[in-house]
Amino acid sequence: MTMTEEEIGPPHRADARDEHTATDARNRLALAAGAALLAAGLILVMFILPAEFGVDPLGTGARAGLLDLGITGQQVQALEQAATTGTGQAAVLIVPQEQGFNSETVEFKVGPRQGMEYKYRLDKGEALLYSWKATSPVNVEFHAEPDGGPRGYAQTYEKSQASEASGTLAAPFSGIHGWYWENIGDQEITVTLTSAGYYNLSHEFRAGEPVKNKMFQ
Numbered sequence: 001m002t003m004t005e006e007e008i009g010p011p012h013r014a015d016a017r018d019e020h021t022a023t024d025a026r027n028r029l030a031l032a033a034g035a036a037l038l039a040a041g042l043i044l045v046m047f048i049l050p051a052e053f054g055v056d057p058l059g060t061g062a063r064a065g066l067l068d069l070g071i072t073g074q075q076v077q078a079l080e081q082a083a084t085t086g087t088g089q090a091a092v093l094i095v096p097q098e099q100g101f102n103s104e105t106v107e108f109k110v111g112p113r114q115g116m117e118y119k120y121r122l123d124k125g126e127a128l129l130y131s132w133k134a135t136s137p138v139n140v141e142f143h144a145e146p147d148g149g150p151r152g153y154a155q156t157y158e159k160s161q162a163s164e165a166s167g168t169l170a171a172p173f174s175g176i177h178g179w180y181w182e183n184i185g186d187q188e189i190t191v192t193l194t195s196a197g198y199y200n201l202s203h204e205f206r207a208g209e210p211v212k213n214k215m216f217q
Helices: 012-053 067-085 087-091
Strands: 102-110 115-122 127-146 155-170 175-183 189-197 201-206 212-215
Touching (some): 102 115, 102 175, 115 127, 115 189, 175 189, 175 201
Antiparallel strands (some): 102 189, 115 201, 127 155, 127 175, 201 212
16 A cells, blocks of 8 residues: 555655754753863862962862861972972071180260161171160161162061060172161160171271271170
């Protein structure tokens, strides 16, 4: 028995169904791929970045205890890199000296609205330990004048208004290193300085007065 064309149906209907099925498959594949990328991105942000790089934008690394692990890892990596390149050697620097260090405690009287400087000669790498105290707050600048620098040039380490300070200095260059104290009050004050270091010469500067030099053995 021969079927009519209406019973068989147009040939293109089967092709349309196949194309629709293929399109659905591609859409499902694209959705699956997108979901996988999203999941991978979340895992990266929530877990890998905190654990590997110490970066925690969502706070999940801290809650999961991964942030400390990442920070520690970064510190270890930095230390290992410094050891490999040699840049970390400056943190453990030994500079042999031909003679022992010197020390002194000295007092300076500074009149109202007047200032003075006191500096030690240090070669590059030589150490200075210091502690000073003033009977009233002063303007103070801790600075240095490098050998061979332009006339009047000084490099400032710190500048503030204070009545005392303590610290250490490893001279970054050869030159004279020390303080300028300015009495900002209406009464004479006393500045007391205690220091120790590998200096062998100091200079006291006051406006209108000759420079006072002191030699150390």
